Amino acid sequence: MTDICYPNKHNLLSVQQALLEIRKAIEVITDLEVIALPQALGRILADSVVSPIDIPPQRTAAMDGYAFAASDISAGHPPKMQLIGTAWAGQPFLAPQMPGQCVRIFTGAVVPSFADSVITQEQIEVDGNTVSLPLDWQPYKNIRAAGSDVKQHEELVSAPKKLTARDLSLLAAAGVDKISVKRKLRIGFFSTGDELVPLGEPLATGQIYDSNRYLLAGLLSDPNHMVSDLGIVVDDQFKLEQTFRHAAQQHDVIISTGGASVGDADFVKQTLEKCGQVSFWKLAIKPGKPLAFGKIGECWFFGLPGNPVAVLVTYEKFVKPGLERLAGAPATQALRLRVRCDSPLKKSHGRQEYQRGILCQSADGELVVRLAGQQDSHQLKVASQSNCFIVMDAASSGIDAGEMVTVEPFSAVL
Incomplete structure (x- = not known):
């Protein structure tokens, strides 16, 4: 695919090619740490965990009712039993039992050793200490076998996995209080540009507030990240080089925004070439074509465009998968749906586009x-109002209203 915007005709990488290059280049970190279970939500499990016990550890009642031995009930007679005690959750009934006796039992309580059946409380009648069963009672019901959820030494959670609340509950049920996880990634990010002003300062003519750092701070919010905001770097190649070299010594990944194009003040690519290496630069994507990916020493580098919507798209499509790879997390894939589009979509042939839409x-x-609004890559309000990307292949030249399109909801991944 050829770059039609520049006379030297650079070749553009497709989205799929660039993503493959990133995943091939980046190797998973090997450093681990052991943490307590309450701190493990969202962390990446480094070693698979096996259960030290059966879950549940003993036979337990699945319902509130009465526990008894089915062999004690005579066939062909109105079934009656003598009530001799109660088994509570955490307080088992341990007294000996005679034939024809039963125990009141509650959900989760250990089933007495003599019993092989539990009948629910809704099915019986109680008169003092006499419990009457219906004629159609069924034996061997409502008992959870020991290990019916998990057997001792069975694998609980397989590594690598980003731990969910459901995983933590399972680990806790097995008595696991500490686990081994991948260490956190050290990530530094900054914005470049003489036009950028921090919040709290007045704007002069030609200046804008730096929104990209707030966008990146939010996108990078993850239990597996240690994030450093390195501020704003002016359009000065010497200062940019200093920032690159210093940040590379302290971080696993550096992310910059702005200065990645071909303007006279766009120094990111040439500075990266001087400090380290550039794996690729321009991509067949819109928004976000000028994206530099490379390495400075042992530190990976992503140079994103300056327009905030391009930052959003390139982070989701390239930086996030790269960070997942580095951290050892399983690769995620955005959920894609084919849906009807109520808006006509304009598009130029040649680049894969991610237009901002509202899915309902x-x-x-x-x-x-439908389209969320105008699609210029500086328009943050449209991005704020959208809840999905409308994905249009490089070969597409647009569609009419009513046609089917592919969408990627922002809040769903597989």
């Missing part, structure tokens, strides 16, 4: 998407 569900359950 009609009264009859059909998913429908």
Whole structure:
């Protein structure tokens, strides 16, 4: 694919090629740390965990009811039993039992050794200490076997995995209080540009507030990241080189925004070439074509465009998968849906586009998407109002309203 915007005709990498290059280049970190279970939500499990016990550890009642031995009930007679005690969750009934006796039992309580059946409380009648069963009672019901959820030495959670609340609950049920996880990534990010002003300062003519650092801070919010905001670097190649070299010594990954294009004050690519190496630069994507990926020493580098919507797209499509790879997390894939589009979509042939859309569900359950607004890559309000990308292949030249399109909801991954 050829770059039609510049006379020297650089070749552009496709989105898929660039992503493959990133994943091939980056090797998973090997450093681990052992942490307590309450701190493990969202962390990446380094070593698979096996259960030290059966879950549940003993036979337990699945329902509130009465525990008894089915062989004690005579066939063909109105079944009656003598109530001799109660088994509570955490307080088992341990007294000996005679034939024809039963125990009141509650959900989760250990089933007495003599019992092989539990009948629910809704099915019986109680008169003093006499429990009457219905004629159609069924034996061997409502008992959870020891290890019916997990057997001792069975694998609980397989590494690598980003731990969910469900995983923590399972680990806790097995009595696991400490686990081995991948260490956190050290990530530094900064913005470049003489036009950028920090919040709290007045704007002069030609200046804008730096929004990209707030966007990146939010996107990088993850239990597996230790993030450093390195501020704003002016358009000065010497200062940019100093920042690169110093940050590379302290971080696993550096992310910059701005200065990645071909203007006279765009120094990111040439500075990266001087300090380290550039794996690729320009991509067949819109927004976000000028993206530099490379390495400074042992530190990976992503030079993103300056327009904030391009930062959003390139982070989601390239930086996030790169960070997942480095951290040892399983690769995620955005959920893609084919839905009807209520808006006509304009597009030039040649680059894969990620337009910002609003996905909603009609009264009859059909998913429908429409454009969130103008698609210029500086328009943050449209990005704020959108909830999905409308993905248009490089070969597409647009569609008419009513046609089917591919969307990627922001809040769903597989």
